[in-house]
Amino acid sequence: MFPRASIGLEINDHAIKYVEVNARKRALVLTSYGTEVLGPSIVTNGLPTNPGALTEALTKLFAMHPDARGDIAKRHSIAMALPETNLFVRTVTLPAMDEEEVANAVAYQVEQYIPLTQDQVYLDSQIIDRHASGEMHVLLAAAPRQMIDDYTTILKKAHLAPSYFELEPAAIMRALVKPETVSATKGVILTDVGAKKTSLAAVREGSLDFTAGIDIGGESIVTKVAQAKKLDTKRAEGLVRRVGLRKKKDPEVFELIKTEVDMIVAEIKKAVEYVGRQNSQAEHTITEVLLSGGVANLTDLPAYIELATDIPTSIGDPFLKATPLLSGRFTPLSKIDALSYVTSIGLALRPFQET
């Protein structure tokens, strides 16, 4: 069924965020959004460690929503993102077979690839490509059952029964990539730099072909500057925003930020190499790096990454597929702020996607 309204929900260690998208006559419209900051130990490394407090925070996040008194889940399709950290995502090579057989083959073999048994995980698989040689690449994602079941219980308690769970990079891909712009020879590396982590994904021929994550983000950049310059977090954050990747502004601060950003650059290069190894048209495969996440706003980040990787780099457009239209209690979401909601936007767009 094609729902009229949909909610994308993202739960991090430090905050929960949501975006609501409504299908209007001709357009998908972003009708509301919100963030609720979480206290310590409510979510730890992506796992719900204080279910009661998380239920409370979710209820608070939607308290202003017009459907809050009824059951939001009745009127909305609800999707939640799963951070890469707690999932096992692998690209595996299998002999040629159809889609149904893939699911079975993957379930049968999963214990070869991950440290959990078949009955401890939920599995998802997607064929990436088929080779003339008869082999094919399949993206395999396994999520611990315990985590999914815990989140389902918590969301239900907050009247937000989830319709789907999705890999965070898959949601980012839906928000930022037009399927017709990617092909075997025109791939994209998505790089989302958040507060605590950077998530990377390669998109080729319209599907994910690699995902990775590292613990580098806004917080690690600020900590680096705070420690070296003996500043408190607030001042260090101000300095990071003022200087960004402009050496001329402050060579010392530039160098500190650069050390962190270079680790992101190294991951992008690894992803490019990985895609090259999988594909015979190697060097022309990745033609673009698209940035998202709050840290995409760091001054001169796109130019720096472009120079370091030699791949055209730009900031993704979170409103590529959903027009913002906010009214009433909700202030308009600027393009800059929306970079923090790219995952939620992608999730909320899921029920409206063509395929």
Ligand SMILES: Nc1ncnc2c1ncn2[C@@H]1O[C@H](COP(=O)(O)OP(=O)(O)OP(=O)(O)O)[C@@H](O)[C@H]1O
């Ligand atoms: N102009 C800017 N320059 C540098 N950093 C910025 C700027 N604007 C926002 N940030 C940083 O972006 C980060 C927030 O990004 P985002 O909202 O994408 O994170 P998140 O999704 O909540 O976290 P994560 O994905 O790591 O779990 C914060 O660390 C913030 O300081």
Ligand SMILES: [Mg+2]
């Ligand atoms: Mg994020």
